[in-house]
Amino acid sequence: MAGVIAFRATGDEGSRGPGGFDAKVAAPARVYDYWLGGKDNFAADRIAGEAAIDAYPAIRISARANRGFLMRTVSYLAGERGIRQFLDIGAGLPAWPNTHEIAQSIAPHSRIVYVDNDPMVLSHARALLSGTPHGITAYVEADLRDTAAVLTRAAQALDFTRPVAILLLAVLDHVPGLDQARRIVARLLAAVPPGSFLVISHAASDIDPDETAEMIGRLNEHLAEGNFTGRPRDVVARFFDGLDPVAPGVVKVTQWHPRSELEARGPASLWGGVARKPQTCRRAEPTRKPGQHSRPGPGPRGDDDPAPGNQQGPDFMSVTSPRQPPPAPATAALPHHRVRTWMRSNGESAKTW
Numbered sequence: 001m002a003g004v005i006a007f008r009a010t011g012d013e014g015s016r017g018p019g020g021f022d023a024k025v026a027a028p029a030r031v032y033d034y035w036l037g038g039k040d041n042f043a044a045d046r047i048a049g050e051a052a053i054d055a056y057p058a059i060r061i062s063a064r065a066n067r068g069f070l071m072r073t074v075s076y077l078a079g080e081r082g083i084r085q086f087l088d089i090g091a092g093l094p095a096w097p098n099t100h101e102i103a104q105s106i107a108p109h110s111r112i113v114y115v116d117n118d119p120m121v122l123s124h125a126r127a128l129l130s131g132t133p134h135g136i137t138a139y140v141e142a143d144l145r146d147t148a149a150v151l152t153r154a155a156q157a158l159d160f161t162r163p164v165a166i167l168l169l170a171v172l173d174h175v176p177g178l179d180q181a182r183r184i185v186a187r188l189l190a191a192v193p194p195g196s197f198l199v200i201s202h203a204a205s206d207i208d209p210d211e212t213a214e215m216i217g218r219l220n221e222h223l224a225e226g227n228f229t230g231r232p233r234d235v236v237a238r239f240f241d242g243l244d245p246v247a248p249g250v251v252k253v254t255q256w257h258p259r260s261e262l263e264a265r266g267p268a269s270l271w272g273g274v275a276r277k278p279q280t281c282r283r284a285e286p287t288r289k290p291g292q293h294s295r296p297g298p299g300p301r302g303d304d305d306p307a308p309g310n311q312q313g314p315d316f317m318s319v320t321s322p323r324q325p326p327p328a329p330a331t332a333a334l335p336h337h338r339v340r341t342w343m344r345s346n347g348e349s350a351k352t353w
């Protein structure tokens with residue numbers, strides 16, 4: 001199966017300009033891009049990024065260390081565990097190497113679905129959608145807190161009867177309610193079969209605690225939602241409850257399978273870990289409500305789940321190989337959708353209607 005698929009929520013862009021993003025207010029994806037040395041950020045993001053650097057100068061290296069963690073975990077899962085499907089939630093702006101580049105360099109048939117709720121990330125999605133002609137690379141614009149929407153749309157590209165690696169890198173720290181964050185993780189895990197993996201990295205509140213607390217406080221003064229939250233190691237470790245941990249467990253991201261002593265000793269203010277869903281998952285699943293299923297689908301929204309502005313139904317774009325249709329289209333479950341399809345052969349030409 002070749003090609004890429006992207007789904008976009010149809011939101012009210014209001015006064016935010018054609019991309020739907022507000023350049024005057026700092027956004028996590030763009031601040032992070034600034035720390036990584038990227039160019040996809042605005043003055044507001046740079047001001048926020050500098051305020052954070054002022055409080056915690058190692059934040060830039062820490063951001064890079066998090067990308068290193070992404071690279072090593074995806075390589076490990078694709079190379080040593082044979083994982084061929086990745087659901088990368090809170091994907092961020094493209095930063096080479098991205099998940100599909102890592103996974104498809106090991107297994108060209110790999111399927112990757114990126115999810116983010118930042119319209120700026122959507123506007124750069126093409127760079128994330130340059131997968132191999134053999135694999136699938138898809139982008140879903142959705143809010144992590146709307147797990148049903150994430151799973152329904154991801155199911156158009158991923159086969160949820162086969163193992164999936166769920167990547168939640170530096171994104172649960174934007175869900176300040178711990179119960180809500182746990183429920184999100186539980187719902188995602190309930191949708192994937194045994195043999196699937198969970199990968200989490202999370203801002204730490206107990207590494208350089210004074211500096212990071214100051215850094216988080218300053219950053220939140222600039223971010224629209226102001227919801228950035230650090231958590232201690234034991235709380236991050238509990239996201240993996242009921243799963244089989246991959247050694248060395250939850251550690252500083254630099255210490256997870258480091259490629260060198262130097263890397264292992266590098267500064268990082270994030271905890272990271274990987275674990276596998278066992279045959280019998282001892283994890284307490286989220287409370288099911290009538291009509292809610294563990295398989296992906298548009299189940300009822302939990303009380304704490306927001307309506308992230310896409311209630312009119314998604315705008316659906318897909319790019320697929322002319323040779324084969326996308327797998328198991330679930331568009332019937334997505335009312336009022338508009339379909340635009342780009343046919344692309346080896347990433348060269350595109351046609352829209």
Ligand SMILES: C[S@@+](CC[C@H](N)C(=O)[O-])C[C@H]1O[C@@H](n2cnc3c(N)ncnc32)[C@H](O)[C@@H]1O
Pocket residue numbers: 028029032066067070089090091092093115116117118121142143144145168169170171174
């Ligand atoms: C710090 S970046 C991390 C990017 C990438 N995962 C990494 O670790 O390199 C956090 C990303 O999460 C996204 N994000 C934050 N809250 C989100 C939410 N509720 N739903 C989906 N994405 C979210 C932001 O837009 C941003 O792109």
